Amino acid sequence: MTPHKLCMIPGPIEFSEDVLQAMSTPATSHVDPNFVPIFGESIEMVRKVVLSETAQPFIVSGSCTLGWDMMVNLLEQGDEVLALNTGYFGDHFSECLEVYGAKITTLRAEVGSRPSNAALKEALGQKKYKMVTVTHVDTSTGVLSDIKAIAQTVKSISPETLVVVDGVCSVGSEEIRFDSWGLDIIISGSQKGLGVPPGLSIVVASQQAINVYKTRTTPAISYYSNWNKWLPIMQAYESRKPAYFATPAVQLIYALHTSLKKITSEPMEVRFEKHQQVASKFRQTVRDLGLKTVAQCEECSANGMTAVWLPEGIEIPQLVPALAKKGVQIAGGILNGLAGKYFRIGHMGISVTEPERGHIDKVVETLSESLKELGYKA
Incomplete structure (x- = not known):
C-alpha cells in the first residue's frame, strides 16, 4: 500500500489492500452476470455478520444516515418512540425520526454513561411505544449500550415494540446477536467495522419489522428510501437475478464483498x-x-x-x-x-x-x- x-x-478506518483493489474493478453493469452473485452473496454475508438466519438486509448506496431515513418505512404520523440517548448521534437520530411524525420521549444519562434498565422499565410502563431506539456505540462518546439487556427488557414488557439499533459504529467490531437477542433493526454502513470506503448504507430488518412495514395503514412518505422499492431488489439479487430500481454502487459492493468474505472466514x-x-x-x-x-x-x-x-x-x-x-x-x-x-x-x-x-x-x-x-x- x-x-x-x-x-x-x-x-x-484503514482499508486492506484487497478491499482497495476491489474498488478498482473496471466499469461493470449492475445487471452483469458476474456482478449479480457478488451482490447476492454480500446480502447473505451481512446476515452472517449480525448472526441472523431470517433477517432481511438492505444494501443501498448512500451515507449511514440513510439508514435513519429508512425508519420512515416503520413510522406513521404520531407514533410514539422511546429514544435511549448516549450522545450526539442519539440526538440526531431522534431529530430524523421527528421529521417523519414520530413523538419522541428521550431517556438521557450523564456524559459517559447510559440510561439504566430501571429507567427503561419505568418508561415502558408509562405508555405504548412503536419502537425503542438506541445507539449501540455513540461515536461522540465511545459509550457502549447493552443492547442485549435492552431488547430483553423491551420484549418482556411489550413484545410488539420494535427494538431499533443504530449500529453504525458497532457492526463488525461489537458483539451483535440479532436473532437470539430479539433485535428488529440494525442500521450501519460500510466505512467503520466492515472496513470498506464510505458510501453504502446497510440496514438489517427482522421479519417482525418487515411485517410492520407491510401492514402499515398509510403510505411511507419517501421515494428513494422506500422498502416498497428496495425489498424486491434485495430479494432478486439474493436469488441471483438482476433487478433495477436505482443503480447500486458496483465497485463499493465489490469491495464490501471482499471485506465480508474475510470477516466471515472465521x-x-x-x-x-x-x-x-x-x-x-x-x-x-x-x-x-x-x-x-x-x-x-x-x-x-x-x-x-x-x-x-x-x-x-x-x-x-x-x-x-x-x-x-x-x-x-x-x-x-x-x-x-x-x-x-x-x-x-x-x-x-x-x-x-x-x-x-x-x-x-x-x-x-x-x-x-x-x-x-x-x-x-x-
Whole structure:
C-alpha cells in the first residue's frame, strides 16, 4: 500500500489492500452476470455478520444516515418512540425520526454513561411505544449500550415494540446477536467495522419489522428510501437475478464483498474477542498515561473506539496536528459544549485483526510522544 497518514479516527478506518483493489474493478453493469452473485452473496454475508438466519438486509448506496431515513418505512404520523440517548448521534437520530411524525420521549444519562434498565422499565410502563431506539456505540462518546439487556427488557414488557439499533459504529467490531437477542433493526454502513470506503448504507430488518412495514395503514412518505422499492431488489439479487430500481454502487459492493468474505472466514466470536482485547489494553494504556476515558466504566466502553478527556493545558488544535505530523490522524470531540475537551481514536478492522501492521502500537507511541512534547507530564 502507498505510504500514507494512518486514519485512526472512529471511521472511516484503514482499508486492506484487497478491499482497495476491489474498488478498482473496471466499469461493470449492475445487471452483469458476474456482478449479480457478488451482490447476492454480500446480502447473505451481512446476515452472517449480525448472526441472523431470517433477517432481511438492505444494501443501498448512500451515507449511514440513510439508514435513519429508512425508519420512515416503520413510522406513521404520531407514533410514539422511546429514544435511549448516549450522545450526539442519539440526538440526531431522534431529530430524523421527528421529521417523519414520530413523538419522541428521550431517556438521557450523564456524559459517559447510559440510561439504566430501571429507567427503561419505568418508561415502558408509562405508555405504548412503536419502537425503542438506541445507539449501540455513540461515536461522540465511545459509550457502549447493552443492547442485549435492552431488547430483553423491551420484549418482556411489550413484545410488539420494535427494538431499533443504530449500529453504525458497532457492526463488525461489537458483539451483535440479532436473532437470539430479539433485535428488529440494525442500521450501519460500510466505512467503520466492515472496513470498506464510505458510501453504502446497510440496514438489517427482522421479519417482525418487515411485517410492520407491510401492514402499515398509510403510505411511507419517501421515494428513494422506500422498502416498497428496495425489498424486491434485495430479494432478486439474493436469488441471483438482476433487478433495477436505482443503480447500486458496483465497485463499493465489490469491495464490501471482499471485506465480508474475510470477516466471515472465521467465527464472529473470534472477531468480537480480538476487538475486546485490543480495546481493553488500549484503555489501560490511556489510564497509564494518567488520562481518563469519556466512557465511565469498562462495561459501557466501546471495543471499536475510545474517547479520551484532554489533560489540562492541552487543546485539540495542538494535539491533533501533533499526531498528524507523525503520520497518525485522530479526531477531536463533537459533543455540543464539550467538543474541545476530548479526543477520539478508532481501533477497528485490520488495525485490530492484523496486529502485525503495527497500527495500534504507532498510535500509542505517537500519542505518548505528542503529549510529552506539548508539556504534559503523566
